Amino acid sequence: MKQLIKPLKLHPGDKVATVSPCHGWAGDPNTHWKYELGVKRLNELGLEVLPAPNSLKGSDYLSAHPQARAEDVQWAFENKEIHAIIATMGGNDSIKIIPYINPSCIVNNPKIFIGYSDVMNLHLLCYKSGLSSFYGDNLLNPIAEQSGWHTYSKKWFVKTLFESSAIGRIDPSSDWTFEAPDAILPGKSRTYYPSQGYSLIQGSGKVAGRLMGGHTGILELTGTILELYADDFEDAILFVEDIPEFFTLEHIKTFFIALGHTGILQKLKGILIGKVCEDASFCDRATVIQEILSEKYSCTIPVMYGLHFGHSSPMCVLPYGSLAEIDCDNLTFSILESGVI
Secondary structure (H helix, E strand, C coil), X not given: CCCCECCCCCCCCCEEEEECCCCCHHHCCCCHHHHHHHHHHHHCCCCEEEECCCCCCCHHHHHHCHHHHHHHHHHXXXXXXXXXXXXXXXXXXXXHHHHHCCCHHHHCCCCEEEECHHHHHHHHHHHHXXXXXXXXXXXXXXXXXXXXXXXXXXXXXXXHHHCCCCCEECCCCCEEECCCCCCCCCCCCCCCEECCCCEEEECCCEEXXXXXXXXXXXXXXXXXXXXXXXXXXXXXXXEEECCHHHCCHHHHHHHHHHHHHCCCHHHCCEEEEECCCCCCCCHHHHHHHHHHHHHHCCCCCCEEEEECCCCCECCCCEECCCEEEEECCCCEEEECCCCCC
């Protein structure tokens, strides 16, 4: 995996831009209040928030105008006053905006870019451009959760983006929720439940590798400029999260077989799997993963389940390309360097 440029860290007083590369909910009349709540919480960190010119034009407009969404991404990278860019929300069609973005806007203006879910496609464009970006908080969720920005999520947002020291060991949260994010009605908070921590699917000892990943769609980009190859995963730790409708037992089986078939599995140092968005055991899927890796591919790399990133809440922040460590014997995960400089 190639070395990536780390962006400059945030300071109180910095300006950050919000963009809507995937979906326009932030500008819809019945959900704009959540955008304002998220802005307020970033303001409390001392950040000044500027919406990109098209980002609040609503779902109908942005769905019909992928070029407008792309223009916002370019505007945010090229604007010298902006120090960081945060996606308002995920969605399902950010791939449509990729052809409209000139990668030189990223190469020539490296800065913090953060989001998760369908935002992955923008992360891969940053990777292709040589920039380390951050798989983490979107503005509407988890920052604007009605029950509050979870202290675990807020802690890792601040640690990762405001501090140039090593991020360090990321312990599991004491609580979590698998419930769908609150969407429209004020007062509809998610309920949090005790967390069971991390579990080891297979492996022993310690391994270190550079972070790369997203969701299972990372293997579905063949023929696009975002297509990844086995060498992109050389000495990497792959992180993969649960998109609920695409993380069934069959999807898991297909995904892990594809990792081996493409030669990616043979390049990896380890695999991290985020907590699934359901109140159910991961045992069946863990068994399938272990069988595919050990029996089909004779692969013994560490695989750890239950980390806090992706669609469950709370979440840590994962910087693409940063050196990380899985310690199987002590069941810990650490990021050994900073995400910013």
